[in-house]
Amino acid sequence: MLIEKLMVAYMDTKDNHIYYLDKNEQTILLDAIEPGGLPNLEFLDAEEPERFIEIPKVMSVESFSWMVEFESFHQNSELLHALNEDEPFEHFTKKVSELNLHETWQTFQKDKVKSRIELWLTENKIKEIQKQPE
Template sequence: MELMDELTDAYLDNNFEHPYYLDLYTGQIILNMDEGYTGEPGIDWDDEESEERFIGIPKIDSNEAFYVMTKFAQRTEFDPEDKLFDALNGYKPFRRFKDTLYELNLWDEWNKFESKFAEDAILSWMEQYELNYDELKEKYKNNHPFHK
């Protein structure tokens, strides 16, 4: 897996009980939860270095996720009957949208679209915090022996 893949996965994990952090020293993504859950020790926030070392990765919220689904429904040529829009306008729109993606065999197109949106959001966040993606990517590769 590449750094951007991990960043977008963290961004798209809409479970707010899963706090992800980017380690600015190693380029690694840390899920900061109980060691019993992750198998890894959490971030030691009592260590003064931690506040400079780790930055929280933003998450997509439900309004933004709904917006992305709407944008996908608007541009898809594969849905001439507007089934995706119908799904979004009913009860449980997120569930119905995903069911309709399966029904229309658009799951791959949706994943590409959503991933592109997430990547753009991550790059914008990195720009806002003046994080250099290429430097972090190099650190990430150096700390993941299978990526050399």
């Protein structure tokens, strides 16, 4: 269950949203800052600096690579054309819907995000969360 929440935090691309994992409580905290402002970080504990860890956000290059991989798997010239447009994210999403591949794309993307979060948990030596039932 927590891994799904980590996945949502990872995919939130809003610049003013910074998510932290409280490793002790196994909860996710959102530090929503005013645009152009500084993080509040009121919940950070100076006594336990390792307790809170910032959750990364998906990068555009990573999302784009998933779209390329998805197109490569489906070998669809319309998807390939969409990836080469000026606004590939918008065109790809539209084309996926037109081709009735939306659910397939969502499942593919969810698997990629889950793998990325599991890797992040491993890199940060957070094993107990990985073992929680979903």
